Amino acid sequence: MLKLTKKADYGLIALRHLASVPGATASTKDIADAYHLPVTLLAKVLQQLSRAGIVQSVSGTNGGYKLIRHPAAVSALEVVRAIDGPVILTHCFTEHGTCDQSDNCTVREPLRKVHEAILDVLNRFTISDLAESPVIRLTPLPVPVNPVASARTARPAVAAALTTPSGSGVRSGRALLLESDVHQEF
Amino acid sequence: MLKLTKKADYGLIALRHLASVPGATASTKDIADAYHLPVTLLAKVLQQLSRAGIVQSVSGTNGGYKLIRHPAAVSALEVVRAIDGPVILTHCFTEHGTCDQSDNCTVREPLRKVHEAILDVLNRFTISDLAESPVIRLTPLPVPVNPVASARTARPAVAAALTTPSGSGVRSGRALLLESDVHQEF
DNA sequence: TGAATCAGGACTGATTTGATCCTGTATTGA
DNA sequence: TCAATACAGGATCAAATCAGTCCTGATTCA
Numbered sequence: 303m304l305k306l307t308k309k310a311d312y313g314l315i316a317l318r319h320l321a322s323v324p325g326a327t328a329s330t331k332d333i334a335d336a337y338h339l340p341v342t343l344l345a346k347v348l349q350q351l352s353r354a355g356i357v358q359s360v361s362g363t364n365g366g367y368k369l370i371r372h373p374a375a376v377s378a379l380e381v382v383r384a385i386d387g388p389v390i391l392t393h394c395f396t397e398h399g400t401c402d403q404s405d406n407c408t409v410r411e412p413l414r415k416v417h418e419a420i421l422d423v424l425n426r427f428t429i430s431d432l433a434e435s436p437v438i439r440l441t442p443l444p445v446p447v448n449p450v451a452s453a454r455t456a457r458p459a460v461a462a463a464l465t466t467p468s469g470s471g472v473r474s475g476r477a478l479l480l481e482s483d484v485h486q487e488f
Numbered sequence: 489m490l491k492l493t494k495k496a497d498y499g500l501i502a503l504r505h506l507a508s509v510p511g512a513t514a515s516t517k518d519i520a521d522a523y524h525l526p527v528t529l530l531a532k533v534l535q536q537l538s539r540a541g542i543v544q545s546v547s548g549t550n551g552g553y554k555l556i557r558h559p560a561a562v563s564a565l566e567v568v569r570a571i572d573g574p575v576i577l578t579h580c581f582t583e584h585g586t587c588d589q590s591d592n593c594t595v596r597e598p599l600r601k602v603h604e605a606i607l608d609v610l611n612r613f614t615i616s617d618l619a620e621s622p623v624i625r626l627t628p629l630p631v632p633v634n635p636v637a638s639a640r641t642a643r644p645a646v647a648a649a650l651t652t653p654s655g656s657g658v659r660s661g662r663a664l665l666l667e668s669d670v671h672q673e674f
Numbered sequence: 675t676g677a678a679t680c681a682g683g684a685c686t687g688a689t690t691t692g693a694t695c696c697t698g699t700a701t702t703g704a
Numbered sequence: 705t706c707a708a709t710a711c712a713g714g715a716t717c718a719a720a721t722c723a724g725t726c727c728t729g730a731t732t733c734a
Contacts (some may be wrong), residue, residue, distance in 0.1 A: 365680065
């Protein structure tokens with residue numbers, strides 16, 4: 303339910319890794335070992351990214367994968383599409399654009415705006431956004447002290463670019479929700 | 489993979505329906521029949537919405553459900569949460585905030601911004617946005633009298649609030665993607 | 675040639691989702 | 705009072721999806 307698959311996660315992790323060593327190749331095993339990912343599954347993911355023209359494979363000894371495009375030119379949307387297929391928000395949205403559920407699906411068109419907004423978010427987020435962020439390693443501290451607070455202090459420009467302008471969304475009759483409400487699952 | 493469940497779809501359809509008949513009750517069967525949804529599954533969904541305080545159930549003959557809050561005060565985020573549980577973008581995001589996949593998950597913090605942006609989109613979209621949109625019906629209206637007209641009078645700039653300002657997200661080195669690229673799955 | 679690496683199909687087990695069934699309770703109206 | 709109507713919710717089942725593995729083959733390099 304509105305969640306990326308593990309394969310998509312793995313793909314983003316791998317791409318972030320490749321972006322951190324520009325020009326160099328990294329084998330599937332290298333990446334899998336570095337992040338404790340299942341090797342064979344990661345291999346599938348990298349194959350899909352290769353077919354999508356995001357990375358290039360090099361066979362043979364000392365082979366591996368390399369990022370063949372600028373990290374800033376690879377969006378999360380493209381990665382997710384390459385790995386999981388088209389992003390479809392509701393079952394109303396099918397390739398042929400009709401709702402097979404019922405003749406009178408009343409929510410398809412309204413939800414299209416939501417769908418497009420989510421695509422927009424994913425399309426703006428790039429591998430360079432992944433690579434630029436500081437890596438927070440949890441190894442030394444097993445119990446997170448207060449991850450929410452720490453995550454909220456340092457807010458680079460990426461967040462500003464992503465979060466839609468606050469205030470413009472407030473409409474008449476719309477109950478204002480607090481930030482804490484939006485993020486209550488953390 | 490980044491898709492709403494059918495239950496969430498059904499919930500939104502049902503809420504849109506209830507919003508179209510303000511104050512009145514509609515039974516599970518009424519709604520299920522109107523949109524050709526499985527009755528028993530829709531019943532589950534409405535129970536969840538009832539527990540979440542979004543609708544109120546009325547037992548007995550002529551009973552059913554009624555929307556007990558203003559449609560503009562019920563966000564899609566709240567509906568999805570009530571039906572599917574917390575929205576979690578990646579497997580890195582768990583209730584306790586740690587990544588069980590690996591010690592050094594490099595994408596969790598960057599993706600948190602994407603996650604928050606998606607929550608923001610869902611949080612801004614309300615049931616009134618669903619109800620106000622024109623319904624494209626392929627079959628003649630069977631049920632509601634004409635509640636749509638009354639609900640359509642007040643119409644703020646919903647679309648403007650949802651679609652993020654074009655151009656503000658363009659950053660250095662980012663390849664510009666055409667609109668048609670973003671929405672290629674349609 | 676042999677080791678290292680990618681390519682890709684087939685397959686399996688686990689999880690999630692969608693849907694149904696059944697029993698019980700509450701309310702209405704004849 | 706009682707039957708009909710409708711919600712409440714647990715148990716269950718089937719299908720779909722996901723995560724992961726296995727195997728065979730091709731490519732490259734030392």
